[in-house]
Amino acid sequence: CFLGLFDRALEVSDRSIAFARGLRHPFSIGWTLPFRxxxxxxxxxxxxxxxxxxQGVRFCQEQAYPFWISAALSALGRSLAELGDVESGxxxxxxxxxxxxxxxxxxxxxxxxxxxxxxxxxSGDAGAALEQAEAALAQAREQGVGASVLDLLRVRGVALAAxxxxxxxxxxxxxAIVQSRAAECxxxxxxxxxxxxxxxxEFAPLEQIGRAHV
Numbered sequence: 001c002f003l004g005l006f007d008r009a010l011e012v013s014d015r016s017i018a019f020a021r022g023l024r025h026p027f028s029i030g031w032t033l034p035f036r037x038x039x040x041x042x043x044x045x046x047x048x049x050x051x052x053x054x055q056g057v058r059f060c061q062e063q064a065y066p067f068w069i070s071a072a073l074s075a076l077g078r079s080l081a082e083l084g085d086v087e088s089g090x091x092x093x094x095x096x097x098x099x100x101x102x103x104x105x106x107x108x109x110x111x112x113x114x115x116x117x118x119x120x121x122x123s124g125d126a127g128a129a130l131e132q133a134e135a136a137l138a139q140a141r142e143q144g145v146g147a148s149v150l151d152l153l154r155v156r157g158v159a160l161a162a163x164x165x166x167x168x169x170x171x172x173x174x175x176a177i178v179q180s181r182a183a184e185c186x187x188x189x190x191x192x193x194x195x196x197x198x199x200x201x202e203f204a205p206l207e208q209i210g211r212a213h214v
Contacts (some may be wrong), residue, residue: 001042002147013039030060033069041115042187042214067084070099074112081119090119110140110148117155126162133159147188150180154192161199169199187195 001009013036020028033056040049053076060069074096081089093116100109113136120129133156138149157172176192196202 001039001185002185005045007037018087030063032066033059034068037075041075046079046082053079053170056116066103070096074115078115078119081122086123093119110136110145114152114155126159130159150176150185150188154208158195158204
């Protein structure tokens, strides 16, 4: 998905879920369901993400897998927020972050917090979204979670734009574009470039965006 191979990502996810179910291996099933929920969120398929997320939360609760419950709750929360149930979505996201912290697992916490920041933007609270994105960005950098750093630069830019801080927003989005391109993370590069175009009203071929700031 991060490489921009979206169809391939869905195909691999389908195979992984089928394989885990074929083995009747609960932990592997619990692993694949939150990943599929998150993937559908990445692709903007939020109705499908909600279906996978509800299935993932239910399964992981039945099996008592606290780590995967936190992942499933977070992705489910993002889908609910994007589908219009913002209050419930944010509540699920906060529950997912709290669950992750309670078990001492912070590896993917920046991803959960990025989803929370975007949902706070959806609620209209750009100030809280920016605060959340800044904190998550600092954590992602400290932990060396490169993919989260890239996306949080984008989310921070969108939050800054919503607050009318255009110059800062542009700088953050440029960083997201340039660093994503260097990392060959086409997914974040495309999203950041789209946000930049919305901010500036300037449209150009993707490969030209951010070139002057490398």
